[in-house]
Amino acid sequence: MRIGIIGTGMVGRTLGSKLVSLGHRVTLGSRTKDNEKGPAWAAEAGPGAQCGTFADAAAFGEVVLNATGGTVALAALRAAGAEHLAGKLLIDVSNPLVFGPEGQVSLDPVNTDSVGERIQREFPEARVVKALNTVNCDLMVEPGRLSGEHDLFIAGDDAAAKAEAVALLGGFGWPAEWIIDLGDITAARATEMLMPFWLRMMGHFGSAEFNYSFRRPA
């Protein structure tokens, strides 16, 4: 499959490398043509990997992944071009983290809106699925790093798009029964708002190598 990734940060590169290793063709898109992370990644990821602008990546992909930060996601996707997103599964991996001057973390948007919703509103022809934003990028592509069952969460308005996302995540190693559909795209609020808790838990464990699981009555 042809996949476009918006964003050349750690998350975008990690997702891109995994997808190339699975036999997909990937274009990693950066904001500027001269970003040196793109060619460096493409050389390392090997055959099937190429780089370009946000628009190059979105035009290339049959599926598009937003791996930019949540506070810049809309600007990045505007640069990618609505015409290159229309009709496509667009997996939004972002969290809208805002870092204060003393390292305090907050979210923007939050509570009554979310990045996932904003993207779906601004690009109504894209088939947006919020996913993967609740785990570290190493876990995104290798859930087996943790022992036992643990869960991912998806949200979106398009049931077929969610099924396609579950299939793609299956390639990363996520069994379908570990992926919980929280509902329409407004459920992106719920998973984005996990971030302050996730950061506290990272502090508790001293590591990002953890994930949520649920206990039920026996």
Place this chain on the structure above:
Amino acid sequence: MRIGIIGTGMVGRTLGSKLVSLGHRVTLGSRTKDNEKGPAWAAEAGPGAQCGTFADAAAFGEVVLNATGGTVALAALRAAGAEHLAGKLLIDVSNPLVFGPEGQVSLDPVNTDSVGERIQREFPEARVVKALNTVNCDLMVEPGRLSGEHDLFIAGDDAAAKAEAVALLGGFGWPAEWIIDLGDITAARATEMLMPFWLRMMGHFGSAEFNYSFRRPA
């Protein structure tokens, strides 16, 4: 021990009954003197249970539990009286849920503030510990309803108060090693902001009988 509970809702009554069953003396406080829930609860909970106003409950308790809704917690505690809270462990169980006209849920405060922080700021002599606000009230007092290890989270500025809270929670059946200290009272933001996710998960399970657990590398 003498315990004052602020709030006669399901959470307050459930906590009160459990505390009475453990041999504590409990005054359940309501906003108005003529709230019939108080006497009804006291009759049912048996010896050691009594009821009164918010101020009666707070004056009575060596420890005070805030079991009101998060959006009315400050008003309730003002009525309880700062002089009755000073120096005491004050466990805040609340979540600031706001229900919109179509059933949408949001939080107020959120993101850069929390009910736990507001209480600590307004009552600086109280020793506030945020706890229990991440589980249904039946689980609060009977964690063994679920199989396997699952976790509670505490936050507060006073280490001794947190240790007292852990001891009290131990009486409810929570082993100390299941209780994760997330840090100072600003960590109340993190657990209050779990609520939108918790509500989605309740929808997924069709039940409030679940709790968080964590997976780590083997």
